[in-house]
Amino acid sequence: MDFTIPEEIEILRRSLRKFIEKEVLPMEEKADFDPDEGVPQELLKKVRIRSHDLGFWGIDMPEQYGGGGLNTMGTVIMREEVSKYFSSLTQSIFGGPEGPSKILLAGTEAQIQKYLVPVVKGEQSCCFALTEPNAGSDAASIETSAVRDGDEWVINGLKHFITNGPYADYAIVFAVTDREKRARGGITCFIVEKGTPGLSTGKIQRTMGGGDSQCELIFEDCRVPHENVLGEVGMGFIAAMTFLGGGRLNIAAGAVGMTEKLLKASVEYAKQRVQFGKPIATRQAIQWMLADIATELYAARNMVYHTAWRIDQGEMMVKEIAMSKLYATELVNRAADVAVQVHGGMGYMKELPIERVYRGVRALRIVEGTSEIQRFIIARSLLQE
Amino acid sequence: MKIIVLMKQVPDTETKIQVKPGETAISTDGVTFVINPYDEFAIEEALRIKEAKGGDVTLITLGWDKAAEALRTGLAMGADKAVHLNDPAFLTNDAHSIALALSKTLKKLQYDLILCGKQAIDYDNHQIGVRVAEMLGIPHVAVVTKLVLEDGKAVAHREIEGGTEVVETPLPAIITCQKGLNEPRYASLKGIMQAKKKPLEAKKVADVDASPGEVGQAGAKTVVLTLTMPPDRAAGKVVEGEPEDAARQVVKLLREEAKVI
Numbered sequence: 232m233d234f235t236i237p238e239e240i241e242i243l244r245r246s247l248r249k250f251i252e253k254e255v256l257p258m259e260e261k262a263d264f265d266p267d268e269g270v271p272q273e274l275l276k277k278v279r280i281r282s283h284d285l286g287f288w289g290i291d292m293p294e295q296y297g298g299g300g301l302n303t304m305g306t307v308i309m310r311e312e313v314s315k316y317f318s319s320l321t322q323s324i325f326g327g328p329e330g331p332s333k334i335l336l337a338g339t340e341a342q343i344q345k346y347l348v349p350v351v352k353g354e355q356s357c358c359f360a361l362t363e364p365n366a367g368s369d370a371a372s373i374e375t376s377a378v379r380d381g382d383e384w385v386i387n388g389l390k391h392f393i394t395n396g397p398y399a400d401y402a403i404v405f406a407v408t409d410r411e412k413r414a415r416g417g418i419t420c421f422i423v424e425k426g427t428p429g430l431s432t433g434k435i436q437r438t439m440g441g442g443d444s445q446c447e448l449i450f451e452d453c454r455v456p457h458e459n460v461l462g463e464v465g466m467g468f469i470a471a472m473t474f475l476g477g478g479r480l481n482i483a484a485g486a487v488g489m490t491e492k493l494l495k496a497s498v499e500y501a502k503q504r505v506q507f508g509k510p511i512a513t514r515q516a517i518q519w520m521l522a523d524i525a526t527e528l529y530a531a532r533n534m535v536y537h538t539a540w541r542i543d544q545g546e547m548m549v550k551e552i553a554m555s556k557l558y559a560t561e562l563v564n565r566a567a568d569v570a571v572q573v574h575g576g577m578g579y580m581k582e583l584p585i586e587r588v589y590r591g592v593r594a595l596r597i598v599e600g601t602s603e604i605q606r607f608i609i610a611r612s613l614l615q616e
Numbered sequence: 617m618k619i620i621v622l623m624k625q626v627p628d629t630e631t632k633i634q635v636k637p638g639e640t641a642i643s644t645d646g647v648t649f650v651i652n653p654y655d656e657f658a659i660e661e662a663l664r665i666k667e668a669k670g671g672d673v674t675l676i677t678l679g680w681d682k683a684a685e686a687l688r689t690g691l692a693m694g695a696d697k698a699v700h701l702n703d704p705a706f707l708t709n710d711a712h713s714i715a716l717a718l719s720k721t722l723k724k725l726q727y728d729l730i731l732c733g734k735q736a737i738d739y740d741n742h743q744i745g746v747r748v749a750e751m752l753g754i755p756h757v758a759v760v761t762k763l764v765l766e767d768g769k770a771v772a773h774r775e776i777e778g779g780t781e782v783v784e785t786p787l788p789a790i791i792t793c794q795k796g797l798n799e800p801r802y803a804s805l806k807g808i809m810q811a812k813k814k815p816l817e818a819k820k821v822a823d824v825d826a827s828p829g830e831v832g833q834a835g836a837k838t839v840v841l842t843l844t845m846p847p848d849r850a851a852g853k854v855v856e857g858e859p860e861d862a863a864r865q866v867v868k869l870l871r872e873e874a875k876v877i
Contacts, residue, residue, distance in 0.1 A: 246802035
């Protein structure tokens with residue numbers, strides 16, 4: 232077995248590090264914003280455009296649509312690397328739900344050109360509108376409906392917790408088109424452009440992690456042309472689940488990178504913080520906390536890498552993706568807790584970024600499938616085998 | 617315009633350098649290697665000249681197998697081809713031997729301009745560019761922060777103590793590059809993939825018409841006797857007491873112990 236990371240990925244990783252350290256972090260320092268209030272959109276866009284010029288934005292999208300065509304292994308290593316910084320602007324290097332979305336590849340060539348390509352270029356951003364007040368983990372129970380009227384569909388309903396909702400140029404919206412069939416052929420995916428009559432943003436939904444990028448989307452007799460149906464009528468739910476499955480490994484990789492950064496910060500602080508006449512790193516209580524996180528980090532990283540490698544060999548890795556997402560996101564929460572504990576009072580202060588990371592990583596056990604949903608997927612797969 | 621860049625692979629500046637007892641070279645265990653940062657300025661300058669005036673950029677390095685990675689990184693930045701002096705008989709840290717191997721290689725190539733870093737950040741010899749120029753019998757300008765090319769000549773700005781010297785030289789010439797010359801680009805994914813298809817030629821001692829006795833360690837003019845880590849810094853001394861007495865004591869220590877005043 233050869234576990235060597237390919238040379239081209241190492242070269243790319245170094246380019247990414249230089250980009251972050253020479254451009255993104257100085258930009259963030261100069262801008263001096265409070266991430267809890269929200270990251271200035273113009274800065275996110277600036278990073279996005281520059282990241283596109285350097286080939287990072289859309290790196291895993293197909294080359295014919297302006298992407299980098301990078302494989303899964305390379306993508307997870309980049310996602311890991313970009314997460315090794317206490318920074319808010321680095322999120323705009325590869326992007327999240329606002330960025331190029333593989334679900335759009337299910338569209339027609341015209342839809343891809345009109346909607347996906349501008350996002351791959353970093354010129355536009357989108358949002359993924361599935362979740363509703365009564366449909367979280369049970370996404371098939373959404374109530375937003377779409378009714379066909381000639382060449383148009385009329386959408387009614389309420390979406391919430393929609394990341395980038397306030398700023399998106401268009402939304403990828405899921406609505407029930409057949410109440411009987413629901414998940415089995417009764418949910419359809421639509422592209423709804425910003426400014427379409429009947430679409431409005433509701434209240435901004437502030438989160439524990441800070442920022443202003445989540446909001447409600449309200450659909451009131453919102454009419455969209457039939458050509459804006461993404462994929463086949465009724466097949467939206469399956470597309471959504473496939474898409475979410477793909478994104479989970481990136482979340483796991485990000486959690487691995489963040490864990491490494493938290494561990495490194497904790498080790499450094501433990502070595503220099505002197506109490507009772509000695510650095511706290513000389514105390515077994517501290518050492519064991521660090522050793523446990525390091526051990527789990529080793530496991531989590533190898534889970535993510537191995538899963539990615541097998542995906543690149545053409546295997547379906549539903550169970551292993553769920554395992555990686557579950558393990559890595561639970562781990563980063565423990566690592567953040569240890570980091571706060573090792574840093575003590577300083578860890579709790581806003582002066583250091585630790586407390587913000589502690590709050591931020593809590594979301595990772597919930598988004599794109601809660602830890603419980605991941606366990607459900609793993610168990611289902613075990614019981615079917 | 618044919619531009620050649622002489623470059624070296626060095627330990628990453630963030631690497632923690634270690635020397636094993638009795639060894640005369642640093643330990644390479646767990647060390648990541650990068651292009652010498654001053655050579656990156658040389659590569660960037662070469663690429664900018666090529667983009668402005670046309671031509672091609674050839675990279676040359678002397679080093680172990682792994683140095684090919686640095687060449688491929690340079691190719692990924694946009695250079696056209698690379699030459700790797702890859703033969704155990706080339707390997708040495710001696711500036712004379714390395715410069716001789718490089719100059720023998722260069723004698724078989726065409727060039728209008730040769731660029732390299734002002735120094736490599738590992739052994740800090742500051743020798744290669746200057747020595748190669750002498751061996752080739754062409755002019756050099758060292759520690760350059762601005763370079764303007766005109767017909768058959770170059771105008772180079774170089775840093776000197778307290779000012780800037782502007783030097784004109786006919787081409788071909790060797791320019792050694794200093795920080796401030798430019799901001800090197802990063803290798804992009806596209807560039808990295810294209811680099812895989814670019815020519816990277818490995819050369820042995822015989823390929824550059826050198827005899828084994830004159831290059832590498834055999835041809836070295838210097839010998840590294842020992843290599844040791846700097847001693848750990850001793851703990852500082854805290855002077856206590858009333859300010860007046862303490863100040864007197866500090867002055868006494870500076871004069872008698874530290875001997876700096």
